[in-house]
Amino acid sequence: MADLNLKSLFVVTVGILALSGCSSLQPTAELSEVSMLVHERTGETIVWDPTLSPPKDINTEIQSILSKTLTMKSAVRIALLNNSGLRAAYAELGIGRADLVQAGLVHNPLFEAAVKFPQGDHQLNLDLGITLELLDILFVPLKREIADSELNAKKAEVAGFVIGLIADVRDAFVSLQAAQQIENLFEQAVTATAASSASAMALYEAGNINQLTFDTERYFHEETQLARREGNIRTLEAREQLNTLLGLNQATQWTLSLRLPSPSRFEANDDIERLALDASLELTAARAKLLALGATHRIKNTTALIPVVEAGGVAERNEREWEAGPSFAVALPILDWGTARRAKSRAEIVRAQENYIGLQIKIVAVAKIAHARLEKEWHKVSFYQKTALPLQFRILDQTLQQYNAMQIGIFELLSAKRKQIAAGQAYIYALRDFWMAQHAVDEIRAGRLPSVQPFETFGSPMVSAGTVQGGH
Amino acid sequence: MVTRRDMFRLTGGAMAGSALLAASANNATADPAYAQTVDPDGVYTPGEPNRDYTPVTTPNGTTLPFRIIDGVKVFHLVAEPVQHQFAPGLQARCWGYNGHVHGPTIEVVEGDRVRIYVTNRLEAPTTVHWHGVIVPSGMDGVGGLSQRAIHKGETFKYEFSVRQYGTLMYHSHHDEMTQMGMGLMGMIVAHPRAPKTSIPDRDFVIMLSEWAIEPGTFRPDTNVMSDFNILTMNARCYPGTAPLVAQKGQRVRIRFGNLSAMDHHPIHLHGYAFQITETDGGSIPKAAQWPETTVLVPVGSTRTIDFLADNPGDWAMHCHMTHHIMNQMGHNIPNMVGANFSAVDEKMTGLLPAYMTMGTDGMGDMGKHVEMGHMAMPINSIPMVGANGPHDYITMGGMFTILKVRENLQGYEDPGWYQAPAETQAKPASTDELIRDGIET
Ligand SMILES: [Cu+2]
Numbered sequence: 019m020a021d022l023n024l025k026s027l028f029v030v031t032v033g034i035l036a037l038s039g040c041s042s043l044q045p046t047a048e049l050s051e052v053s054m055l056v057h058e059r060t061g062e063t064i065v066w067d068p069t070l071s072p073p074k075d076i077n078t079e080i081q082s083i084l085s086k087t088l089t090m091k092s093a094v095r096i097a098l099l100n101n102s103g104l105r106a107a108y109a110e111l112g113i114g115r116a117d118l119v120q121a122g123l124v125h126n127p128l129f130e131a132a133v134k135f136p137q138g139d140h141q142l143n144l145d146l147g148i149t150l151e152l153l154d155i156l157f158v159p160l161k162r163e164i165a166d167s168e169l170n171a172k173k174a175e176v177a178g179f180v181i182g183l184i185a186d187v188r189d190a191f192v193s194l195q196a197a198q199q200i201e202n203l204f205e206q207a208v209t210a211t212a213a214s215s216a217s218a219m220a221l222y223e224a225g226n227i228n229q230l231t232f233d234t235e236r237y238f239h240e241e242t243q244l245a246r247r248e249g250n251i252r253t254l255e256a257r258e259q260l261n262t263l264l265g266l267n268q269a270t271q272w273t274l275s276l277r278l279p280s281p282s283r284f285e286a287n288d289d290i291e292r293l294a295l296d297a298s299l300e301l302t303a304a305r306a307k308l309l310a311l312g313a314t315h316r317i318k319n320t321t322a323l324i325p326v327v328e329a330g331g332v333a334e335r336n337e338r339e340w341e342a343g344p345s346f347a348v349a350l351p352i353l354d355w356g357t358a359r360r361a362k363s364r365a366e367i368v369r370a371q372e373n374y375i376g377l378q379i380k381i382v383a384v385a386k387i388a389h390a391r392l393e394k395e396w397h398k399v400s401f402y403q404k405t406a407l408p409l410q411f412r413i414l415d416q417t418l419q420q421y422n423a424m425q426i427g428i429f430e431l432l433s434a435k436r437k438q439i440a441a442g443q444a445y446i447y448a449l450r451d452f453w454m455a456q457h458a459v460d461e462i463r464a465g466r467l468p469s470v471q472p473f474e475t476f477g478s479p480m481v482s483a484g485t486v487q488g489g490h
Numbered sequence: 491m492v493t494r495r496d497m498f499r500l501t502g503g504a505m506a507g508s509a510l511l512a513a514s515a516n517n518a519t520a521d522p523a524y525a526q527t528v529d530p531d532g533v534y535t536p537g538e539p540n541r542d543y544t545p546v547t548t549p550n551g552t553t554l555p556f557r558i559i560d561g562v563k564v565f566h567l568v569a570e571p572v573q574h575q576f577a578p579g580l581q582a583r584c585w586g587y588n589g590h591v592h593g594p595t596i597e598v599v600e601g602d603r604v605r606i607y608v609t610n611r612l613e614a615p616t617t618v619h620w621h622g623v624i625v626p627s628g629m630d631g632v633g634g635l636s637q638r639a640i641h642k643g644e645t646f647k648y649e650f651s652v653r654q655y656g657t658l659m660y661h662s663h664h665d666e667m668t669q670m671g672m673g674l675m676g677m678i679v680a681h682p683r684a685p686k687t688s689i690p691d692r693d694f695v696i697m698l699s700e701w702a703i704e705p706g707t708f709r710p711d712t713n714v715m716s717d718f719n720i721l722t723m724n725a726r727c728y729p730g731t732a733p734l735v736a737q738k739g740q741r742v743r744i745r746f747g748n749l750s751a752m753d754h755h756p757i758h759l760h761g762y763a764f765q766i767t768e769t770d771g772g773s774i775p776k777a778a779q780w781p782e783t784t785v786l787v788p789v790g791s792t793r794t795i796d797f798l799a800d801n802p803g804d805w806a807m808h809c810h811m812t813h814h815i816m817n818q819m820g821h822n823i824p825n826m827v828g829a830n831f832s833a834v835d836e837k838m839t840g841l842l843p844a845y846m847t848m849g850t851d852g853m854g855d856m857g858k859h860v861e862m863g864h865m866a867m868p869i870n871s872i873p874m875v876g877a878n879g880p881h882d883y884i885t886m887g888g889m890f891t892i893l894k895v896r897e898n899l900q901g902y903e904d905p906g907w908y909q910a911p912a913e914t915q916a917k918p919a920s921t922d923e924l925i926r927d928g929i930e931t
Binding site (some may be wrong): 035204209210212216217219220221223224225226227414415418419420421422423424425426427428429431432435446 | 543697704705706818819821822823824825826827828829831833834837838840841842844845846847848849853854860866867868871873874
């Protein structure tokens, strides 16, 4: 469509006018495309219909899901039904669809005050004066091309949003599971310090230990209770985070499966950077926007337009001059198609291209780090599973034997128990971090950069083993 | 030239056993302290068991065999690693002689010419010192002082004449803290050539020693200074100690030696009074003896007691230091006696289901719990355990054994528990008795 002349212009225009009459305003195809893509990449299904109104039985379904123990899968299902950000994202598709339809319409100066261009202040928003109607017709194919690319960008963005939401729900789910398990372990720890404190009390009352030993044990029990409250608040936070993602309010009653699953294997993926680049929906969106920008500037050579970054991160910039349609300038001498405007267009394209290159480099880096993190977390989880926990178990067992042999006292025994509990908490944190790292890699492979870095750890309150009192 | 024997005569005072000193006939002014019945410079045929002496019994131990070569008694001691059992459930990698911990008892007769070969099969160099035995200086076995150490694989020859009788000992005199801590020691009994007093019917030899073996370990810790937790008779702790068996009416002699690192042991015998008749220095004159029920055996000494076994029964014989009748007792625990732990027990059920509060009534029940399998114990440990007795659990361990005196014995193997005649058995008081004697409970 680059070689426009007045003769062909009318042919095209008539075609467009004919087309626009039957264009639907419902983003049926787009939603279905997004849905297929999301399903392909995450295994999850979007349940909204193209009318962009919530499914009729949404509350019934949510209630039915919540009446059972929430699983990660069912939590994602609720989020896909009910997340308010998601409604906004779907609405974007409607907007894009409307833009596309709008692009096919001849501008009516009586009823239409302006043509909306999503990119904002483009040269099409010209003060065209009396030539407006003629130019409208002239620009219909161009506008449609632009709107089409914009809609493609939106589809990629919406799909990315859904994938991101799924990852966020999964993260929030394991965070809550972890917080609950940590909380349970705090309960055990408090029982252990309560037992220490009660022992100290019994010994003090019998006249066998002094006030110092008694107070020290009591103090430690108080400290542990404080730490437990820290654990309680983490659970509350994690629950609210999940509530928000699921679009539920605080009052909603639900429980979730308690235990974090323990991973059985870790698949090394040496090709993660290539996969990340290939899958990236952000790149897809950026490409579509570059094409829209190119179309705006009448650039024919799309290969020259899209820079390529190798997995190593080196960008190949195409130095060829873009071909802006000269016939356009000749055919419409009336327009101000001056040097300044050309320079601006070029700068805009360069900006978009550089951002595109930067995005590719970022994807490669994040993919690499996420994969390395996953591997690290896997080793950590394996360490706790294969070494730390069995060893702690044996240590406690041996400590009990030494207690039975009256070689050590109850305070040392309970200190060993607290150490075991602390190791259990460290394991839970390791599990949580593993799953979050796994979600990050999954998200990257599904075409989206994680919104929260998987390795970002929040405050991780833990049991302190404390010092042992007693002896003689 | 003044001979060594002359030196003794010149310096020795009027000492124990002087009445027996036939050898001093030509010089009545200076007698050696050690016990003699014949002239030590005489030549005698090697003393034979059951002809020249009644062999001793080493409970849980053995006697070193010998051969007579050209009128010399030839022994062979082999120092080597030995896997030793202290009591059922507790063993350790020790060092001993000829496969035994402690080494076999060496039995000789005053006037014997003895030659003792010592082979070292340890990684470490060693020597053997003949504790209390009057030997030429070069035969004394002090590493570096009397001789160079016997290295791994070497065999040394010690040879001397037995100039005395009595209860003596042998032990490593090289790196003693380690080597004695590992068990390298044994007893020597020198019988009198011409005994002037009655020969005992039952003659027992008991070496007292102490060890540091943490529950769950398999090697004595020889770095310990005072935290010894296994106290033994002939390297066994109760319930690993074999009983001393005698027939009623027999003359019984018990010879104690103490090579514990840091502890003297007051050994108390129930049911009897006895005379302390000898030390490793010699014989105590009859007039200097006094009756005892407890004999203190200091570190590095021997004590011999004699008595008539006229009181039948099962009689405890043990060190009277209470810690010395405990096995592997821990000390770094809070004092639990008298505390009420019911509030703790509640909390512990969920936390550590196998937990059991212990010590609030003392430690007496512990062995019973272990025996009944109520509690998991560290591997290779017998913490404070005793044994089931005829009436109840015997809450004793360590340096504890039983003298069993019976009216009629078939042999000297363990005759089982003593059946006290009903009228001589302590039992719960009847109501009638309480009322009769005005006892309010
Ligand atoms: Cu003692």
